[in-house]
Amino acid sequence: MSSSMHSRPPFRAEHVGSLLRPKALYEKRQALEAKECSLSDLKPLEDEAIKHVLKLQQDVGIKTITDGELRRVYFFEGVFDKLEGMVYMPNRPIATFKPYIPHIAFMYAAGLKESPTIFCNGKIKRTRPFYVEEFTYLKSLVPPEDVKFIKITMCSPSWFHQRHGSDETYDLSVYQNDDDYFDDLGKAYREEIQELYSLGCRHIQFDDPTFCYFCSENMISGMEKAGVDHEALLDTYIRAINVITQGRPEDLTVSVHMCRGNFKGGVHFSEGGYGRIAVKLFNTLDVDVYYLEYDTERAGDFAPLKHLPLDKVAVLGLVTTKNPKLESVDELKARVYEAAEVLCQGNPKRSKEVALNQLCISTQCGFASVWEGNPVTEEDQKRKLSLLVETAKQIWPNETH
Template sequence: MSSGLHADPPFHVAHVGSLLRPRELLEKRSQFENQQCTAAELKAAEDAAIAKIVKFQQDLGLRVVTDGELRRRFYFEGMFETLEGMTFVPNRSLDECREYLPYIQVIRAMGMTDTPSVFTTSKIKRSRGVYTEDFKFLKSLVKPEEVETLKVTIVSPIWLHLRHGSQHTYDLSVYKNDDEYFNDLIQAYCEEINELYALGCRQIQIDDPGFCFFCAQSMMDGMARAGDDHGALLMQYIAVYNAITKGRPDDLMIGVHMCRGNRMGMHYCEGGYNAVAEKMFVDLDVDCFYLEYDTDRAGDFQPLRYLPLGKVAVLGLVTTKNGTLENASDIRARVEEAVEIIAGGYPTRSREDALRQVCLSPQCGFASTVEGNPLTEEDQTKKLQLVCEVARAVWG
């Protein structure tokens, strides 16, 4: 693991990544999809919207700034569609998905029989940048000294494999086993992260609801019925992450965001972090964890006792799933509760040291999908203002 400044993070307030798409941008995207405008015109609209959203974040006082994922329809877009060897399939049968995954169960219950996905049809290779051009534009919008505050969000490397399993993730004539598949995918992720770093990116967030699915009893029961070893699968995925993050520069902060689903305000599963806490916090070689903690379905703070020295817990205490505004005093009290548990954890540490290992954010993005969550831009502003207000009260 890198051993730099991460026990004392350069921020104590953040947001997870995605922001509500402005009405004008939604209209332009609709025009593009209906062949009423060109790709260049859509990109110009995206550029203008991103410039406004960057200024919006900076004016609020946020220390971590993203492009709001305004160019994406879904948070997980980008990587798999861009890499050579991976083929987009608009209507893959749900029979080729792991049935016990919480979101697969939900979409089946909605009457769906297929879902858009990606299938690996030849050797995986990164022949061009995935998020690099987006970062270059984002970088152009800020002062040179502010580039380190910019964050890029990337889909999890385990996303497709968790969805489809070894039988349906890749053509078995291309890759004989998971090791071969992940070796090439790991190489592609490393190349992307290295180029982002060379461009000046110092904060990368990997979005991964999969880890929270391992907290859901429904999935554990389903895995047992299917004869799948959930402990072994979890450790396999942790090893994939660790191969990607191994040897990263000390000034590159890589975090993983975990939530229980966030499509238009809907969640997919429940269950606290106890089931994965020790393996996740100790064995997963990342610098910070963006944790959903806005409702009881995420459990209590006790799993935070496993947070090692040198890693950061970003507490997602403000919900993005609805417009109801939380109480600042309640949020501050929950931060103090989490700090107390971390201070008394393994190993013990002072309250001051524990406080430096904690940050505050909304629990997830405001628009994991292009439709956004059921709240207004005014609601979004108030919630981000609340996060900043509490952070100033707690950390100064």
């Protein structure tokens, strides 16, 4: 495991990844859903839309750039569906989904009898890229000196395992245990990251709703009733990412966004402070940066930050993407200084200057984790990103934001 920061922190003002689809692309996606056009009809509109959201990020002063995940239907698309050994199951019985998982509980409550998913029925191999084409296109739109600021987001390796558990995720004649499954999955992720790195990518972000699920009292009690060892499973999911990040280049930043749910209309799925998982997550997960959702009271207070080691960075998701209400600069500054004070009293104690250097600010999640997006307009999106930049300039006046 790395004992020092692999590269500089993210810029002080960040956004998590996904952005609203511009009007033309949104309408074409609607047409595709209605079977009024083909998937190939979307590509030219995606290309133009990516140019549009790139300019939006540049205009407001956001330095870490993404393509807004505009080519995806869901945030997790493009990984498991491209791996050899994985098969798409359009109508899997709901009984194979774990009812204690927060978003699965919604499915049970809605009376669903089946749901689409991915199942592992063979040895996992990466035979084609996940996001190389997407990275290459975005790279072609920026000056060579800005390529290192491109961030690629991808779903966590635990994404399908958490909904099906150790008994229903993979064919037990192919993998006998979770470690073997995640070892092969981790190898596939490493190969993807190595290719992206060779092309100039220097920031990989794992989007992971699973970790915050372990903050949910409802899930923990449900797992205990089902006889599932939640502490061991948390260790398994930490190891799954560590298998991927082992041996990474020193100048590659790896971050994890711990999401609480961001479904259609901005629906969330899990509640509970980070205290239950902070010690393990901050000290044993081999990543450089943690994107933490802190836009509502359901995330708890900043007290868990006292466990953040000196060589890690916390990005505070203080600006919500779930509604158009605009936060204020003064409000954000007060919360950053409150978080810094907690860090100062952590173990080990640190100066305010050191504490502030370990913090950044961001939106709490993306604006469109699914293609339909959240109930905000592009103008709302622009105002919120501009607010982050202005706040960062006031808190860290001597830095590039």
